[in-house]
Amino acid sequence: MNITFIGTGYVGLVSGTCFADMGFNVTCVDKDEAKIKALKDEHKIPIYEPGLEELVIKNTKAGRLNFTTDLSECVPNSDAVFLAVGTPQGDDGRADLKYIFAAAQEVAHNLKDFTVVVTKSTVPVGTNRRVAATIRQANPDADFAVASNPEFLREGAAIGDFMQPDRVVIGAEKDSVFDVMRQLYLPLTTNGAKMIETNLETAEMIKYAANAFLATKITFINEIAALCDKVGANVMDVADGMGTDARIGRAFLNAGPGYGGSCFPKDTNALAATGFDNNARLNIVETVIKTNRQLKKDMAKRVKAAVGGTLHSKRICLLGLAFKADTDDMRDSPAIDIATELQKAGAFVTAYDPQAMNNAKAILPDIKYYDDLWTAAKGADAAVIVTEWDEFKNMELAKLAESLAQPVLVDLRNLFKPEQAQDKGLKYSSIGRPQV
Numbered sequence: 001m002n003i004t005f006i007g008t009g010y011v012g013l014v015s016g017t018c019f020a021d022m023g024f025n026v027t028c029v030d031k032d033e034a035k036i037k038a039l040k041d042e043h044k045i046p047i048y049e050p051g052l053e054e055l056v057i058k059n060t061k062a063g064r065l066n067f068t069t070d071l072s073e074c075v076p077n078s079d080a081v082f083l084a085v086g087t088p089q090g091d092d093g094r095a096d097l098k099y100i101f102a103a104a105q106e107v108a109h110n111l112k113d114f115t116v117v118v119t120k121s122t123v124p125v126g127t128n129r130r131v132a133a134t135i136r137q138a139n140p141d142a143d144f145a146v147a148s149n150p151e152f153l154r155e156g157a158a159i160g161d162f163m164q165p166d167r168v169v170i171g172a173e174k175d176s177v178f179d180v181m182r183q184l185y186l187p188l189t190t191n192g193a194k195m196i197e198t199n200l201e202t203a204e205m206i207k208y209a210a211n212a213f214l215a216t217k218i219t220f221i222n223e224i225a226a227l228c229d230k231v232g233a234n235v236m237d238v239a240d241g242m243g244t245d246a247r248i249g250r251a252f253l254n255a256g257p258g259y260g261g262s263c264f265p266k267d268t269n270a271l272a273a274t275g276f277d278n279n280a281r282l283n284i285v286e287t288v289i290k291t292n293r294q295l296k297k298d299m300a301k302r303v304k305a306a307v308g309g310t311l312h313s314k315r316i317c318l319l320g321l322a323f324k325a326d327t328d329d330m331r332d333s334p335a336i337d338i339a340t341e342l343q344k345a346g347a348f349v350t351a352y353d354p355q356a357m358n359n360a361k362a363i364l365p366d367i368k369y370y371d372d373l374w375t376a377a378k379g380a381d382a383a384v385i386v387t388e389w390d391e392f393k394n395m396e397l398a399k400l401a402e403s404l405a406q407p408v409l410v411d412l413r414n415l416f417k418p419e420q421a422q423d424k425g426l427k428y429s430s431i432g433r434p435q436v
């Protein structure tokens, strides 16, 4: 089968490459000529995602993965066209769908035989029907049907998530559409992936409900952590104690500096807006959004307490800037709030991140970046672990204590045991655990 992916962002590039690896002929289309040229000529991928480059090279060389700026080269021969363009947050907190509808129009003019137009981008309930109407209006004779196929990829673990999914969700209205989608996902369902077939609105809703629930789970444990801090409990043991209950599950109960990234903040806002618009307010989700926003800001207060009550003229070293490990993505990263609040309080901020510094420089131009962890930490009044990179998990704590001007480590990811840090001479503060 021939597949087209419109949009070579995170979702399009990972999903397109994985479909190629499963044996389909895939063409990825993007308007960004420089990006397509780099992908085509140098196999240069625009994002940091473990394993992706190797897979792009392998499948391009095998002739199954192609890149173009011109969708008329591939859409007419495609069995399925996936829309994987961005749906960024608009000024009103709702998803901005202009790229989706623009892509739908362009696709419409190039449809030939029966084609399934699949929306993979995260779009609010009702969008797939609007995509169908847009195509129908642009090309009344087109032989097509739409499907909703939300993605559940985590940045940093996207290839594994695609190849071994917990489930594949398909929303559609016609058997012929389900047939095409079943064929496309056959290599995964044969390996045991569960396929959930439902209507368009339900598939769209599943995506938002899943992300909002995960954001809620994280925010819940973050609030429990704040209470643990006050009463002498240990949030990691609480998470284990709760998480071993099969009804709850341990995943996404790691307390931290608040959730960030390109999905949870945007999708919780969009879902809350859908609730508001439909007169079915989502009070829990609205509270999660507010709580998480405040929590990210409050992280600077922890640093302030750890360095003795004032940040004025203190040199603070941030270890990690990306919103999570194994990505260079800075979108809505807690590091942005933390650095900004520290600077407002008069601190001089230095930073090191193994992958995200280039992206960070555009957002946080006034902090001092270093190419390695030790020069960044040298002479600082405190080091603050913001991102859970392996490099930080494995760093020598005694060396850190020596490098710092004051041996203060604020660990916002609970990477170490308090006693372990204390033994190495550090004053150690973490999330929801005793300070030592």
Ligand code: UGA
Pocket: 122, 151, 152, 153, 154, 155, 156, 211, 214, 218, 251, 252, 253, 254, 255, 256, 257, 258, 259, 260, 261, 262, 263, 264, 267, 323, 324
């Ligand atoms: C998330 C979902 O996990 C994916 O299933 C979904 O496909 C994706 O959004 C999307 O909608 O595209 P992602 O944002 O890449 O994936 O990363 P996550 O691993 O979910 O982490 C999100 C945020 O939650 C990060 O800031 C992370 O540090 C934080 N988090 C996660 C915690 O603070 N604690 C946890 O226990 C887990």
